[in-house]
Amino acid sequence: MAIRLPPVHALSAFEAAARHGSFALAADELCITPSALSHRIRLLEEFVGERLFLRDGRTVSLSEFGRRYLDVVRAALRALSDFPLPHRSAAAQPRIKITVPPTFARYLLLPRLAEFGALHPDVAVEIFLSVPLYDLSLSESDLEVRFGAGKYPDLVTEKLFEEPTFAVASRTYLERIGGIDTLADLRKAALLRSALEPWQPWFEVAGLDWAEPSAGLRVDDLGLLLEAVRQGHGVALTRQHFVQAMLASGEVVQLFPDIQLKTPPHAYYVVYEQAETSRPEVEHFLAWLKSTFRSI
Incomplete structure (x- = not known):
């Protein structure tokens, strides 16, 4: 029968918090955010079925x-740390953990990440994915890129970039519905919906007194939304950096080139807790991120 063990990262968080008598100091020692440390403590409390700490503000x-369990945890951690490892490397590699939306990661971050690697070959980058507008916690990341309105209380928030929004459709879809030559022709099209790219601001720029579409396919991921366009599901709003390859290949075409939303309601922001920038690898990645994406 398999033995169910508590997660080691939660045990180390518990030991550090007990030793310091502070979640903040323990998080600093472990190079994670206080919220991430609190999450680890909660995981361990759920595992043991008991409160480990008494919280008063x-x-x-x-x-x-918690006092009795601490003795057991320290003995286990000491046994692990004291065990001889003759082939262990001398020093741990500095690492940066970043959480990003999947479309940003695929189309914008990964194609440029080698530039950071060339500047800082000693830093390991770990990428985690989040869902825009839904997953709004830093979790265990050092930095997070978010696509949204830029209102994130208690976090340092810096805008990276925004870009015009315009309408696109696939050639096969346009042929199937008889083309779209005028704004009135949009009435016969399926307008793909996304909370990340609402139609209402674009309608206003186009001079259309239309309500936000409330029926039809909805996709709250910009990459999947673009894939739905490519496969002929309808017309959608998108942005230049995501769609440029499909435009160049002719798979999709831009509709009404003169109608673009110059200042979209959402943009890309990098968010973080100020304490994270005390680590050189985080400071280096943040500087590279801002320099790279504010000039695209």
């Missing part, structure tokens, strides 16, 4: 169970 102290 910003002050934490061990519960009676």
Whole structure:
């Protein structure tokens, strides 16, 4: 029968928090955010089925169970750390954890990431994916790129870039519905919906007194939205950096080139907790990120 063990990263978080008597100091020691450390403590409390800490505002102290469990945890961690590892490398590699939306990662970050690697070959980059507008926590990341309105309380928020929004459709779809030559022709088209690219601001720029579409296919991922356009599901709004390859190949075409939303309601922001920038690898990646994407 398999043995169910507590996660080691949660045990180390528990030990550090107990030793410091502070989640903030423990998080700093482990190079994670306080919220990530709190998450690890909650995981361990759920595993053992007991409260490990008594919380009073910003002050934490061990519960009676926590004091007894700490002795067991320290003994286990000490046994692991004292075990001889003759082939272990001397120093841990600096690493940066970044959470990004999948479309940003695919079309914008990965094609440029080699530039950062050339500047800082000693830093390991770990990429995690988030869903825009839904996953709004930094989790265990050092930095996060978010696509949204830029209102994130208690976090440092810096705009990276925004770009015009315009309408696109595939050639096969246009042929199937008899073409779209005028704005009135949009009435016969399926307007693909996304909370990330709402139609209402574009309608206003186009001079259309139309309501936001409420029926039909909805896709709240910009990459999947563009794929739905490519496969002929309808007309959607998109942005230049995501669609340029499909435009160049002729798979999709831009509709009404003169009608673009110059200042979209959403943009890309990098968000982080100020304490994270005390680590050189985080500071280097943040500087590279801002320099790279503010000039695209």
